[in-house]
Amino acid sequence: MGAEKIVIALGGNALQSGKGPATAEAQLQVVKNTCSHIAQISGMGYEIAVVHGNGPQVGRIVMASEAAKNVTPSMPFDVCGAMSQGYIGYHIQQCLKYAINRYNTNIPVVTVATQVIVDEKDPAFQNPTKPIGPFYTEEEAKVLEKEKGFVMKEDAGRGYRRVVASPLPKRIVEIAAVKQLWDKSIVITCGGGGIPVIEKPNGTLEGVAAVIDKDFAAELLAEQVESDLLMILTEVEKVSIHFNTPQQEDLSSMTLEEAARYVQEGHFPAGSMLPKVEAAMKFVRTFPNKKAIITSLDKAVEALEGKTGTVITFN
Numbered sequence: 001m002g003a004e005k006i007v008i009a010l011g012g013n014a015l016q017s018g019k020g021p022a023t024a025e026a027q028l029q030v031v032k033n034t035c036s037h038i039a040q041i042s043g044m045g046y047e048i049a050v051v052h053g054n055g056p057q058v059g060r061i062v063m064a065s066e067a068a069k070n071v072t073p074s075m076p077f078d079v080c081g082a083m084s085q086g087y088i089g090y091h092i093q094q095c096l097k098y099a100i101n102r103y104n105t106n107i108p109v110v111t112v113a114t115q116v117i118v119d120e121k122d123p124a125f126q127n128p129t130k131p132i133g134p135f136y137t138e139e140e141a142k143v144l145e146k147e148k149g150f151v152m153k154e155d156a157g158r159g160y161r162r163v164v165a166s167p168l169p170k171r172i173v174e175i176a177a178v179k180q181l182w183d184k185s186i187v188i189t190c191g192g193g194g195i196p197v198i199e200k201p202n203g204t205l206e207g208v209a210a211v212i213d214k215d216f217a218a219e220l221l222a223e224q225v226e227s228d229l230l231m232i233l234t235e236v237e238k239v240s241i242h243f244n245t246p247q248q249e250d251l252s253s254m255t256l257e258e259a260a261r262y263v264q265e266g267h268f269p270a271g272s273m274l275p276k277v278e279a280a281m282k283f284v285r286t287f288p289n290k291k292a293i294i295t296s297l298d299k300a301v302e303a304l305e306g307k308t309g310t311v312i313t314f315n
Helices: 024-043 055-067 077-103 138-148 175-182 214-224 256-264 273-286 297-304
Strands: 005-010 047-052 109-111 115-117 130-136 152-154 160-164 186-188 195-199 205-207 229-234 239-241 249-251 253-255 291-296 310-313
Touching: 005 024, 005 214, 024 047, 024 077, 024 297, 047 077, 047 175, 047 214, 055 077, 055 130, 077 109, 077 186, 077 195, 077 205, 130 138, 138 152, 138 160, 175 186, 175 214, 214 229, 214 273, 229 273, 229 297, 239 273, 253 256, 256 273, 256 310, 273 291, 273 310, 291 297
Parallel strands: 005 047, 005 229, 047 186, 109 186, 115 195, 229 291, 253 310
Antiparallel strands: 130 160, 152 160, 195 205, 239 249, 291 310
């Protein structure tokens, strides 16, 4: 039997600090810290693939493109997603290769520009929920709604952000290449959830204006490579119910039935913890003998050792 496979989904906080200007240099410093944790997991003997978010980054790319439209034509949204996939992947690829060298393992790290097929009739296109770009005050959000036509929503008590459609991923176009690369390298794939495309009747692919949730994309990848574990890394050490209230309860474990009940009771905000829990549920529903873990980046190794995090199992 070979090494255990892990698909790791990285949240935006693992790629970009919430403090100071959102420059490429600032992001690179955050990514260096992130990659030290991932390298440690690789050094423990696990085979891994990395899926990352791109909400803050793609939002800024779109804003920059729109701001420069008098100089150069605005880039389509899917192209902005591809741009974010490329430069975030480059940062992770560079930092992770440096970090794993400390474990004396000469594993190549490669980024795959990944397209993910979505259904053009997905109801998500009529109900945007995926936050992108920076946070705004309520007053700033109202101005953007009026002047730009953006859809703005409050994001888990942290301020207002622009939201776009977040259709469910149906198929990873480059999955065959990812599988071929798996045994020989660490693959960074489905970046930002993948570049969203629809498949036309004649078989051609066409990009669409959306951001696929990276947790659902990571889950689909974990299914298709038959990963032993889906690990979703976010800002909190454990999933909580009654979050941010005096009744807050941190959960060390959830069965599929318990998780479904908490979702039904509305404990997890859409665009925040909800997709993480739903992705974990889908994975253990597909593989009842496997598990998913949701935890923070700096607790990832401890979570793999069974010391912390929220473990989601079938029963």
